[in-house]
Amino acid sequence: MRACATVERVRVAIVAGPDAGHAIPAIALALRFRDAGDAPVVFTGSRWLDVCSKNGIDARLLPGLTPRAHDDDLDAGARIHARAAHIATELLPELAAVSADLVVADVLTVGGAMAAEQLGVPWIELSPHPLYAPSKGLPPIGTGLAPGVGLGGRIRDALLRASTGRSLKKGRIQRAAARASIGLPVQETPPIARLIATLPALEVPRPDWPDDAYVVGPLLWEPTEQVLGAPPGDAPLVMIAPSTAVTGAAGMLESAIEGLAGADVRVVASVLDERPAALRDGTAADWVRAGLGRQDVMLAQAVVAVCGGGHGMLAKALLHGVPVVVVPGGGDQWELANRAVRQGSAVIVRPPSPDSLRQAVETVLTDPSYAAAAQAAARSAGQVMDPVQVCHDALARATSATVEQCD
Secondary structure, three states: OOOOOOOOOOEEEEEOOOOHHHHHHHHHHHHHHHHOOOEEEEEEOHHHHHHHHHOOOEEEEOOOOOOOOOOOOOOHHHHHHHHHHHHHHHHHHHHHHHOOOEEEEEOOOHHHHHHHHHHOOOEEEEEOOOOOOOOOOOOOOOOOOOOOOHHHHHHHHHHHHHHHHHHHHHHHHHHHHHHHHOOOOOOOOOOOEEEEOOOHHHOOOOOOOOOOEEEOOOOOOOOOOOOOOOOOOOOOEEEEEOOOOOOOOOOHHHHHHHHHOOOOOEEEEEOOOOOOHHHOOOOOOOOEEEEOOOHHHHHHHOOEEEEOOOHHHHHHHHHOOOOEEEOOOOOOHHHHHHHHHHHOOEEEOOOOOHHHHHHHHHHHHHOHHHHHHHHHHHHHHHHOOOHHHHHHHHHHHHHHHHHHHHO
């Protein structure tokens, strides 16, 4: 256990895996801490280290990310919990060397929380999306369903929760075994706070909202300063952002470009490749621009966004008041897409085809209710809390409690 003391300049270690949807919010939070005068260190994947360094962030490789020969990546519980124990063991000496006052661990990078527990350091959970904890008032997260209405709806939700409850129980058993394997007690030390990094418009009411969970708004960061110019003209600008997740829907960019050919629109596509396969023949060169560029600049000009439904891009579009055509893949994308549809700012296309994507874009362009709902979602950002202040306050409470115990 660290000495009982009040820390004015917080040394905070932020732990997140290498996927963009988790690493970028962690880096964005580090920038917030740095600007507040704290000393953040980010542990994440190697792909982010150089760009973090260029932005003045102390970023270090998160050890233990390489899959081991016996890891079962087809078992989600084993992938999360068993590897978390391994990551915690590998991270422990590096985390100790940082002498962190606080650890912020991504909700999927459980190894950061386990290592914090081993060191006796307070930790905070970062969810770079809405709160996905089970609730007695909601259908299971991932179904995309709204809460059931009436007796029949409540029975439906209860049956669905019972079905997923078996998987959750299995996960708890796997987590307990993983903790025991590195000498931690089965009962984990809870986080001192939970940061829910989403827009209030993408959250749903629940009767059992945790007292330690705070909606702090999306944690967004642009990993490039490059600006991708829009095609010339004054036709409506459509931004396309294919999912970066491995579970994202395939072929969305190609289908969208084919479907929008001949429509009275311009297109800017946010992609990592300078010349996507869909554009290599040059036929769309006059009305499409594609490549790496700041997405916030693109969204400032766009009137519709076509995206995969990952939280980062969806939240970024709505923060700019831009309605979306969502092509959800796996993971939580179906859940998020349906929440945006119910909020009124989105149309779902699944599976994508040139015709269906064109029709969806035209629907959003011609019906002003979608833009109005997106602007309402943007205004909901005024209801969020400052994540750094939440962390400072939670650490102060934890420190005060520890001082009382010491006394």
